[in-house]
Amino acid sequence: MPRKRRGHILEASRNHLVLMGGKTYVPGTSGFVLTDLWLLPLEATRRGAKKFSWTRGQDFPGMPRWGATGTVMTSPDSDEYLALFGGRHLNKGAGFHSTAAGAYTYFNELWLYSFKTNTWSKPEIAGPLPPARDHHGTTALNGKLYVFGGRCSEERAATSVFNDLWSFSMATMTWTLHNADGAAPTARFMPGMAGTKVNEKDVIAVFAGESFPGHTSKTTQNDVWFYEATGPDTGAWTQSSSTDCSAKAVAPELFHKGEEEELAEEGSNIGTTQVAGIAGLLTLFVAGIFGPRRRSTRDAALLDNADIEHPYIAVQ
Secondary structure, eight states, X not given: OOXXXXXXXXEXXXXXXXXXXXXXXXXXXXXXXXOOEEEEEGGGGSTTOOOOOOEEOOXXXXXXXXXXXXXXXXXXXXXXXXXXEOOEEEOTTOOTTOOSTTSEEEOOOEEEEETTTTEEEOOOOBSOOOOOOBSOEEEEETTEEXXXXXXXXXXXXXXXXXXXXXXXXXXXXXXXXXXXXXOOOOOBBSOEEEEEEETTEEEEEEEEEEOSSSOHHHHEEEEEEEEXXXXXXXXXXXXXXXXXXXXXXXXXXXXXXXXXXXXHHHHHHHHHHHHHHHHHHHHHHHHXXXXXXXXXXXXXXXXXXXOTTXXXXXXX
């Protein structure tokens, strides 16, 4: 059974759910990056199906990493793979979210997990490669892996984020940088990304994300863009909706009469409830911090075999 975790990869192949990586937590320590891979037959999700259990696949053999993406792809010979791209590794001795040079190693590696053989491989790739990054967006469309955006530094600077679009072809084992004419999404990390159709044409959809410089509360977006290819490495972006995080945009039900005074009234009522709720949460939070903590036997055994000063390890 997989350990508890967050920030992991979850994808579906023709026959399985595949779970890989993420972070887990051991009381009394910082988080640990996981490199395990698990498979659950899709038959287990069907009503009336007999009970199935998780099966552990081959662990990821590369350096542990956080912020990578995993996307199921189909090769020209119809075999399925989980394509793992990017991510970052916190180097030993560096603090979390450190902006010091060399604190993190960012990756532009592409790894392929074969569902058929239960093995990982890092293919030889000719030609240019995308810059290393983490917390980018990926999706598969027409046999290609598309990568957009991402982050290459903890510095909250405009140069720390990307707005480039790359695709990887399993047929040629090469990367292609797509040059778009006209306007394009602003550079960002943690965008949502999907392959879809608009007006019967295959497009890449990008939604939201966070830009630099600035604080999360001010630089998070909710715009929608579509990219349509016009050639092997050319295309055009179309903005479907612009970023608007105003209360009137995200909570239109408060303005159903067109009177902005309603928002103030609603806000006043909501605020009273929130104050009471926050007080209760603070009580629980303080109790959680200063209350007694116990470490399970399993956690203790895990820590005995782990490098506690180095949180980016493979936890079994």
